[in-house]
Amino acid sequence: DAKTTQPTSMDCAEGRAANLPCNHSTISGNEYVYWYRQIHSQGPQYIIHGLKNNETNEMASLIITEDRKSSTLILPHATLRDTAVYYCIVRVDWSGGSNYKLTFGKGTLLTVNP
Amino acid sequence: DAGVIQSPRHEVTEMGQEVTLRCKPISGHDYLFWYRQTMMRGLELLIYFNNNVPIDDSGMPEDRFSAKMPNASFSTLKIQPSEPRDSAVYFCASSPDSATNEKLFFGSGTQLSVL
Numbered sequence: 001d002a003k004t005t006q007p008t009s010m011d012c013a014e015g016r017a018a019n020l021p022c023n024h025s026t027i028s029g030n031e032y033v034y035w036y037r038q039i040h041s042q043g044p045q046y047i048i049h050g051l052k053n054n055e056t057n058e059m060a061s062l063i064i065t066e067d068r069k070s071s072t073l074i075l076p077h078a079t080l081r082d083t084a085v086y087y088c089i090v091r092v093d094w095s096g097g098s099n100y101k102l103t104f105g106k107g108t109l110l111t112v113n114p
Numbered sequence: 115d116a117g118v119i120q121s122p123r124h125e126v127t128e129m130g131q132e133v134t135l136r137c138k139p140i141s142g143h144d145y146l147f148w149y150r151q152t153m154m155r156g157l158e159l160l161i162y163f164n165n166n167v168p169i170d171d172s173g174m175p176e177d178r179f180s181a182k183m184p185n186a187s188f189s190t191l192k193i194q195p196s197e198p199r200d201s202a203v204y205f206c207a208s209s210p211d212s213a214t215n216e217k218l219f220f221g222s223g224t225q226l227s228v229l
Contacts, residue, residue: 036218043118043205043220044157087157101170102147102218104157 004088009109012082018075020108022088025069031091033064034102035073037084044087044104047073078112085109118221120206126227132194135224138187139208147218148181148191149205157205163189164211196228 005023012018024033034049048055048062050071055062061074075082087107119138127133139146147162161171166183174181178197183189193200203225207218 032216034216043207043223044218045220046217049216101159101162103159104149106156 004090004105006086006088006105006108008106009111011111011113012075012078014080014112014114015077018073018078018082018110018112020073020075020086020088020110021070022073023070024088024090027068027090033062033068033071034087034089034091035060035062036087036089036104037082038087038107039081039084047086078110080112080114083110083112118206118208118219120204120221120224122224123222124225124227126229127196128229129197130195131228132192133196133200133226133228135191135204135206135226137189137191137206137221139189139206140210140219141187142210143208143219144186144211145209146183146189147207147209148189149207149220150202151205151223152202160191193226196226198228201226201228 032049032051035047036044037047038044047059048057050062050064052064052068062071064071085107087104089102091102118140121136125133144165148160149157150160151157158173160173161181162169163183166186179193181191203223205220205223207220209218
């Protein structure tokens with residue numbers, strides 16, 4: 001799976017949009033971009049994933065550049081409860097039972113300040 | 115659904131003792147994963163199962179670690195004998211078998227301390 005590069009930490013003011021970047025310059029055509037987050041003392045939580053189109057759900061939006069070498073996770077109105085480590089992961093397409101690995105890097109610690 | 119259930123929540127044991135961690139996946143999920151998390155190494159995949167069959171155990175650190183999944187609703191991760199360097203948070207996760215629903219659902223983890 002392609003490697004990702006994320007900033008170690010970021011700060012955001014409560015109520016503002018949080019934009020978390022991720023570089024994945026070696027991504028392959030069949031690799032998806034996934035975002036998970038881990039709130040302190042909890043297990044990781046799925047946020048969103050996409051292949052090449054921008055995606056939005058109730059938690060966040062995912063913007064993938066046209067060349068797919070980078071992406072941005074957007075939390076439109078960050079709250080204190082969004083303080084967590086955010087992981088950007090790229091992995092190959094689900095392939096019927098094989099190669100079903102999700103490899104976590106170091107992630108970005110997002111701190112939402114009051 | 116109650117989500118992925120892990121037990122115990124915390125485990126403190128002495129070096130050399132056997133430790134068994136337990137996991138109940140979400141009903142209907144075909145995949146089960148065991149991860150370990152430490153400050154130094156982050157989240158590491160140890161092993162995963164598909165329909166109760168181990169698919170990839172390349173992340174299991176050594177023979178002291180073993181994992182089983184006797185049925186679709188239960189899995190164990192055993193460490194025998196335990197060592198202080200095994201101290202970590204162990205997470206279990208499950209996922210449905212679907213090309214359009216590749217989410218992993220994690221449990222709350224077991225905090226293991228080996229003294």
